[in-house]
Amino acid sequence: MSRKIWRSSGKNTTNHVEVNFIEKLTSERRFHSSVSCSVTWFLSWSPCWECSQAIREFLSQHPGVTLVIYVARLFWHTDQQNRQGLRDLVNSGVTIQIMRASEYYHCWRNFVNYPPGEEAHWPRYPPLWMMLYALELHCIILSLPPCLKISRRWQNHLTFFRLHLQNCHYQTIPPHILLATGLIQPPVTWR
Numbered sequence: 001m002s003r004k005i006w007r008s009s010g011k012n013t014t015n016h017v018e019v020n021f022i023e024k025l026t027s028e029r030r031f032h033s034s035v036s037c038s039v040t041w042f043l044s045w046s047p048c049w050e051c052s053q054a055i056r057e058f059l060s061q062h063p064g065v066t067l068v069i070y071v072a073r074l075f076w077h078t079d080q081q082n083r084q085g086l087r088d089l090v091n092s093g094v095t096i097q098i099m100r101a102s103e104y105y106h107c108w109r110n111f112v113n114y115p116p117g118e119e120a121h122w123p124r125y126p127p128l129w130m131m132l133y134a135l136e137l138h139c140i141i142l143s144l145p146p147c148l149k150i151s152r153r154w155q156n157h158l159t160f161f162r163l164h165l166q167n168c169h170y171q172t173i174p175p176h177i178l179l180a181t182g183l184i185q186p187p188v189t190w191r
């Protein structure tokens with residue numbers, strides 16, 4: 001069994017980057033259906049529902065491939081089709097996670113042509129954003145309604161995050177995830 005690593009980066013063209021990657025992998029790399037390997041993606045946005053379908057089709061044709069996807073942000077996450085697309089991916093065995101500092105650092109080191117001496121200057125991203133997106137991804141996977149509302153003011157490039165937690169969220173989301181956001185307090189036990 002060979003342990004070769006292939007690194008590649010891609011952008012959206014007329015197709016989304018996910019579809020471009022699959023096409024590149026299957027055409028240029030002569031990727032046979034019997035190949036067994038693990039693929040890790042770092043995406044700026046989570047896959048849309050159409051890409052989710054294309055990914056599932058690719059995986060069904062290549063059962064030896066495992067896919068882990070790290071995303072920086074959730075793409076139109078209140079859209080029901082996009083939500084279902086992500087759930088379908090998870091149900092097909094794909095791991096989807098919101099990028100944390102360590103993944104940003106990995107991308108910076110491996111994919112960014114940074115100037116010498118700038119090794120430590122990976123792009124800073126507010127930890128709260130990561131936490132809120134991670135919370136919303138939980139809602140999606142657990143088939144809960146969206147709890148994260150995002151609005152943008154294009155004039156001054158401001159992004160507003162608003163959380164709207166309902167009873168179903170409190171009852172279903174694991175407490176440690178909610179606690180991590182600082183939105184709920186741990187229960188106090190009196191002795």
Ligand SMILES: [Zn+2]
Nearest residue numbers: 016047048051
């Ligand atoms: Zn897409």
